[in-house]
Amino acid sequence: MLRQSRGARGARSRLRASTAGPDFDDEERPTWGRYDKRCVRLAWDSFWGSPPGSPPAFPVTSRRTIARVFALPAGQSALVIALGVLLVAMFAGTVRVLPLLLAPGVPPRIASPLARGVLGVSLETALFVAPPLGWALAAARLVERGEARALAALGIRPARIVASAWPAALVMAICTAFAAASWGQEAAAPGRLARQLVSDARLACARAQSAPLAVEVPMVGISWVCFPGEPPRAVGRPPFGGRSAFTADSIQLADDLRALRLDGLQLVIPTEGPTARLRVAEARIHGLAPLGRASNLSVAARTVLMGASALLIASLASLVVLGWSLRSRLMGAMVGASGPVAALLVFSTLERASSHPLAYLAVPAVGLAAVVAAARAARLLQR
Numbered sequence: 001m002l003r004q005s006r007g008a009r010g011a012r013s014r015l016r017a018s019t020a021g022p023d024f025d026d027e028e029r030p031t032w033g034r035y036d037k038r039c040v041r042l043a044w045d046s047f048w049g050s051p052p053g054s055p056p057a058f059p060v061t062s063r064r065t066i067a068r069v070f071a072l073p074a075g076q077s078a079l080v081i082a083l084g085v086l087l088v089a090m091f092a093g094t095v096r097v098l099p100l101l102l103a104p105g106v107p108p109r110i111a112s113p114l115a116r117g118v119l120g121v122s123l124e125t126a127l128f129v130a131p132p133l134g135w136a137l138a139a140a141r142l143v144e145r146g147e148a149r150a151l152a153a154l155g156i157r158p159a160r161i162v163a164s165a166w167p168a169a170l171v172m173a174i175c176t177a178f179a180a181a182s183w184g185q186e187a188a189a190p191g192r193l194a195r196q197l198v199s200d201a202r203l204a205c206a207r208a209q210s211a212p213l214a215v216e217v218p219m220v221g222i223s224w225v226c227f228p229g230e231p232p233r234a235v236g237r238p239p240f241g242g243r244s245a246f247t248a249d250s251i252q253l254a255d256d257l258r259a260l261r262l263d264g265l266q267l268v269i270p271t272e273g274p275t276a277r278l279r280v281a282e283a284r285i286h287g288l289a290p291l292g293r294a295s296n297l298s299v300a301a302r303t304v305l306m307g308a309s310a311l312l313i314a315s316l317a318s319l320v321v322l323g324w325s326l327r328s329r330l331m332g333a334m335v336g337a338s339g340p341v342a343a344l345l346v347f348s349t350l351e352r353a354s355s356h357p358l359a360y361l362a363v364p365a366v367g368l369a370a371v372v373a374a375a376r377a378a379r380l381l382q383r
Contacts, residue, residue: 066156066164069147070138074318075168078134086126093118100218110204110218113196120182127176128306128344131169131314132371133336135162139321140332148322158322162315169311177307181299191255194220198234198251205232222251234262244269260285296355309364313339316368320375331378338374343367 097114142148142161151161197217205215205224214235215224222236225247234248249264262285267278295302317336326332346366350359 066151066161069151070142070161071165071168073141074135074138074165075172076134077137078130078168078172081133082126082130085129086122089122089125090118093122110197110200113193113200114218117193120179123179123182124176124306125344127172127179128310129337129340131172131176131310132317132339133333135165135169135314135318136321136332136336137329138165139318140326140329143322143325144327144329148325158319161322162318165318169314172314173307173311176310177303180306181303191253191257194253194257198222198253202232202234220253233264238267258286295351297357297360301357301360305360305363309343309367310340312364313343313367313371317371317375320371324375324379326375326378326382328378328382331382335371335374335378339367339371342370 201215201217205226213226222234224232225235226232247266248262252261262283265280265283269276343363347363
């Protein structure tokens with residue numbers, strides 16, 4: 001009887017050991033105190049089965065649990081990162097345009113179009129960088145706390161964990177697309193911003209009533225000169241250079257800044273003899289070197305490219321962090337930031353040249369390749 005009781009106790013001990021769950025090391029043991037209590041019910045139902053007459057709790061509870069431990073932290077991290085990148089980008093943009101606003105003869109009214117451009121670029125950049133970095137940090141946090149190992153022991157794959165965050169990912173992708181669309185209109189037609197600057201400067205100059213006033217238009221290279229009781233006139237140097245100068249009643253710039261129309265043009269050309277003067281009712285100049293380069297993509301193409309690229313890079317970054325068990329949040333941040341940074345570098349390079357729209361498929365491709373390369377480097381460092 002004594003031997004049987006010892007054998008029974010040994011069997012019971014082995015049974016308890018076999019049902020106790022995965023064997024974690026001290027460094028990898030999950031923080032069960034912080035873990036969602038519903039995961040205990042999830043593990044119980046998955047091992048012993050659901051109570052008779054009740055539906056299995058595994059499908060419903062697992063979705064809620066995964067959303068709680070991954071999707072919610074990923075969305076919160078992405079939001080905080082987006083706000084931080086937005087503030088840094090706006091500060092950098094403000095520093096860049098501040099000398100134009102502080103130049104003598106530039107009215108405060110000019111600040112509105114420039115501020116709109118800075119905000120558009122900053123918002124597009126922030127919403128493109130935030131999802132991959134936020135998703136990767138949330139995945140690294142899941143691995144670091146041992147919750148990824150616990151979910152893997154229950155048969156939940158990394159792809160299913162990442163898929164649980166699709167509502168937040170879809171919202172971030174839509175926001176990225178809207179930001180790209182808002183700035184894409186200005187990027188595809190930089191002449192709109194230039195026309196707005198010219199119009200605002202003309203209105204500020206026209207308010208001169210008691211004394212002559214000159215208002216400079218930044219980035220365009222002309223000035224509006226106003227005298228009391230007279231309409232404003234534009235003064236500047238003609239695009240073909242030389243020592244000549246011109247005045248005009250109005251100026252119209254093309255969307256791509258390659259064409260110019262001047263109404264009421266008076267051209268003054270200094271010579272060795274008497275000064276030559278030319279008066280033209282309407283002058284059109286084509287084939288100019290643009291002040292700023294227009295985007296090679298349409299607004300719709302830019303919207304789809306930026307939104308889809310951010311979503312793909314964020315998904316791959318979180319997948320490789322979970323699949324390769326990168327425990328350090330620093331490594332997760334390195335993996336998450338490598339993709340959008342590489343993609344933005346390729347995008348800016350293509351924008352500076354006359355690139356075919358199909359060439360922009362390299363933007364997500366390079367971003368995905370950078371994520372994999374950074375993850376492999378982090379995995380080697382972790383060993």
